[in-house]
Amino acid sequence: MDWFEDPDGECIFWLNGMAGTGKSTISRTVAWDFAEKKRLAASFFFSRGRGDISHAGQFFTTIAAQLTRSLPVLRPLISKAIEENFDFLKQGLSEQWKHLILDPLKKAPAQSIQLVVVIDALDECDSKDDIQLILKLLAQAKCLETIRLRVLVTSRPETPILLGFHNLPGEAYQDFVLHNIPAPTVNQDISIFFRRKLSSVKSKPELSTTPWPDEPTIQQLVDKAAGLFIYAATIYRFIRDDNYTPEEQLSVILEEDHESPSQSPTKHLDDMYIKLLQHSVVGSQTVRMDDHLAVRFRKIVGSIILMFDIIAAKEIAKLLHLRTISTTLASLHSVLNVPENEDQPVRIFHPSFRDFLLDPQRCLDSRFSIDSKETHITLFRSCMTHLAELRQDLCNLREPGVSVSDIPERVIQQYIPAHIHYACRYWFHHFQLANPIQDDMDRIQRFLEQDFLHWLEALSLIREASNGVLMVIGLEVTLKVS
Numbered sequence: 453m454d455w456f457e458d459p460d461g462e463c464i465f466w467l468n469g470m471a472g473t474g475k476s477t478i479s480r481t482v483a484w485d486f487a488e489k490k491r492l493a494a495s496f497f498f499s500r501g502r503g504d505i506s507h508a509g510q511f512f513t514t515i516a517a518q519l520t521r522s523l524p525v526l527r528p529l530i531s532k533a534i535e536e537n538f539d540f541l542k543q544g545l546s547e548q549w550k551h552l553i554l555d556p557l558k559k560a561p562a563q564s565i566q567l568v569v570v571i572d573a574l575d576e577c578d579s580k581d582d583i584q585l586i587l588k589l590l591a592q593a594k595c596l597e598t599i600r601l602r603v604l605v606t607s608r609p610e611t612p613i614l615l616g617f618h619n620l621p622g623e624a625y626q627d628f629v630l631h632n633i634p635a636p637t638v639n640q641d642i643s644i645f646f647r648r649k650l651s652s653v654k655s656k657p658e659l660s661t662t663p664w665p666d667e668p669t670i671q672q673l674v675d676k677a678a679g680l681f682i683y684a685a686t687i688y689r690f691i692r693d694d695n696y697t698p699e700e701q702l703s704v705i706l707e708e709d710h711e712s713p714s715q716s717p718t719k720h721l722d723d724m725y726i727k728l729l730q731h732s733v734v735g736s737q738t739v740r741m742d743d744h745l746a747v748r749f750r751k752i753v754g755s756i757i758l759m760f761d762i763i764a765a766k767e768i769a770k771l772l773h774l775r776t777i778s779t780t781l782a783s784l785h786s787v788l789n790v791p792e793n794e795d796q797p798v799r800i801f802h803p804s805f806r807d808f809l810l811d812p813q814r815c816l817d818s819r820f821s822i823d824s825k826e827t828h829i830t831l832f833r834s835c836m837t838h839l840a841e842l843r844q845d846l847c848n849l850r851e852p853g854v855s856v857s858d859i860p861e862r863v864i865q866q867y868i869p870a871h872i873h874y875a876c877r878y879w880f881h882h883f884q885l886a887n888p889i890q891d892d893m894d895r896i897q898r899f900l901e902q903d904f905l906h907w908l909e910a911l912s913l914i915r916e917a918s919n920g921v922l923m924v925i926g927l928e929v930t931l932k933v934s
Contacts, residue, residue, distance in 0.1 A: 464590055464603045464625035466617060493567035493601065494518035498576040500803065503761040508545060508582040515569065516552035523567065523599075529556035545582060549589040557599050566600040574605050576803065580612035587616035591624040638679045645681070646670050649688045653698050665702060672706060678720040682802045689801075690728055690786035704731045721804060722814045725787070729820050732783040745780075746819035752777045754827035756788070756798055757806040760878045763870045766794040771834055771871040829886035835879035836895045838872055842906035847913060856912060864913050876910045880923040884930060896927070 494515040500506050520527045533551045537543065543551075569590075577583050593601045607613050609629075617625060650665060665673075677683040691701045704727055733749050755772060769777045781790045781798065789799045800806055808814050815821040847859065847867040868876070883892070899907070911920040 464587070464593075464605060464620075466605045466607070466613075466625055466627040491565060491568050493522045493569050495570040495572070497572040498574055500576040500578065500806075506576065506760070507578045508586060511586065512545060512548040512552055516548075516556075519553065519556075523560070523563070525560050525563070526556050529559055545585055546589065549592075554589075554592060554596075557593070557596050557601065560598055562598040563600075566602060569601065569603045571603065571605045573607060573803075575607040575610045575613055583612040584616035584619065587613075587620060591620050594624055635679060639674050639677075642677050642679070642681065642684050643670060643674050645684050646673050646688070650691065653692050664698075669702070669706070676705070676720055676724070680721055682804055683721055683724055686724065686728070686786050686801070690732075693732075693785060695783070704728075718804075718808070718814060722808055722816075725805065725808050726815070726817055726820075728786055730817065732786070733780075734819070735783075743819075748780055749820060750822055750827075751830065752780045753784070753788075753809070754822040754824075755831055757800060757809060757822065758824060758827050759831070759874070760881055761874060762797040762799050763874055764795050765791065765798050767870040767874070768798065769794075770869070771831075771838070771874060773834060773837070825885065825887045828882045829888060829892065832879055832882035832886055832888075832892065833895065835875035835882060836899060838875040839879060839899060839903050839907055842872075842903055842910055844906060844909070846906065846910055856915065859913070868910055868914055872910070873914055876907060876914065877916055877919065880927055884926065896931075 495518070496505070496511055496514055498505055504510050516530055520530055530552060533556060537547070537551045571586075574583055574586070577586075587605075590603050590605075593603065617627065646665075647670060650670075673684070673687060677687075687705055690705070691698050693701060705724070707727070729749075733745055751772065752768070752774070755768065759768075763771075765777055765781065769775065776794075778794060781788060784790060787801060787805050789801055791798065809820060809822040810824055812818075812821050847863055849859065883896070886892075908917070908920060911917045
């Protein structure tokens with residue numbers, strides 16, 4: 453990482469690449485490397501659909517908190533800034549950056565060490581405007597004289613990112629395009645990955661007496677990966693699935709597919725996802741069972757990839773009014789991080805899987821293609837059903853004047869479990885992104901007439917009352933437009 457050794461050079465370094473090129477792996481490796489060298493000032497890893505790390509609301513406050521630990525001389529300066537701007541959480545990103553980070557860095561005593569901030573997957577931030585503003589603000593670090601601060605940003609080269617860098621002066625940043633790395637270099641790394649990872653699969657008794665997989669097969673897998681590390685990682689998880697033999701799983705991957713003539717950059721990735729889903733979800737089921745499984749897949753997996761927060765598997769089932777979702781998830785270990793315990797959260801391994809399912813031009817098997825608006829309206833209706841179950845004095849406090857801070861957290865969690873918490877917090881967001889019909893407008897009217905006050909009480913208990921105000925304002929604007 454010689455880029456960071458030039459104290460007079462660019463203050464932002466941008467690694468960009470298409471989905472699956474391994475940029476997130478690189479950013480985490482860089483973060484660990486700088487942490488070991490005591491040069492990592494702070495880091496933030498965006499991830500869409502994962503609560504507080506899917507938006508920029510706590511970005512600069514998180515960076516500021518980490519700066520106080522990595523550079524102790526900043527502690528009194530940042531503490532003073534918080535005292536003088538006690539409402540900084542309500543301020544915009546520009547004010548947070550100025551008061552909590554930039555001004556303290558300007559006032560800090562000179563330091564001989566160069567510090568690095570690592571920001572991973574900036575394209576996963578929900579707000580396009582925030583993405584461009586963050587880049588604009590970070591570029592101001594170049595003017596610092598007492599402390600050398602460098603920023604490593606990784607992302608896919610999406611429009612907000614490109615525009616954000618386009619608006620910066622050329623001397624403020626340097627970019628490095630991962631998919632411009634020579635193909636032989638990338639293929640060599642992927643080949644090493646396959647050999648090392650599949651060697652653990654090879655230790656199974658039925659494979660121990662013969663070389664497996666042989667070199668021509670390794671080369672086939674490398675060719676199919678087409679430079680995408682996410683392809684290689686997903687194939688490895690698929691092959692090691694204990695529900696099938698490794699030979700059977702490998703043969704599925706190596707089957708020739710002549711049904712997809714597209715030569716898009718994601719063709720190989722798309723073909724892989726289609727094969728994995730067809731084999732894992734449908735298998736040899738009858739047509740009738742096939743349709744049932746596909747409908748269930750779209751409802752459950754569609755919800756997982758579009759939900760605004762990550763919750764436990766059993767709570768997702770409750771939110772969707774299903775007895776369990778474990779049966780559907782059991783066959784998806786190659787693309788989803790499925791916990792052994794239903795009390796643990798479910799998440800996708802890589803955003804490329806979500807992008808694939810949501811794009812009908814890429815997911816050519818309609819059984820698995822997710823209609824985002826249809827899924828959002830399903831989630832909205834599920835949320836409304838749960839909100840209708842709310843009642844006055846939800847936690848059985850019987851003390852109208854009690855402070856929320858005096859209520860034990862276990863009591864709140866008992867009466868407002870994660871799926872109810874989610875319904876209270878995000879019903880409006882799903883409504884915004886759906887195509888509601890008249891029945892949905894009737895649901896809104898019933899909610900306002902019968903459940904509104906109970907919802908406000910629940911929001912107060914989970915400390916989300918301020919977001920409730922924003923949702924009410926947003927609902928008024930949405931209904932006027934519609």
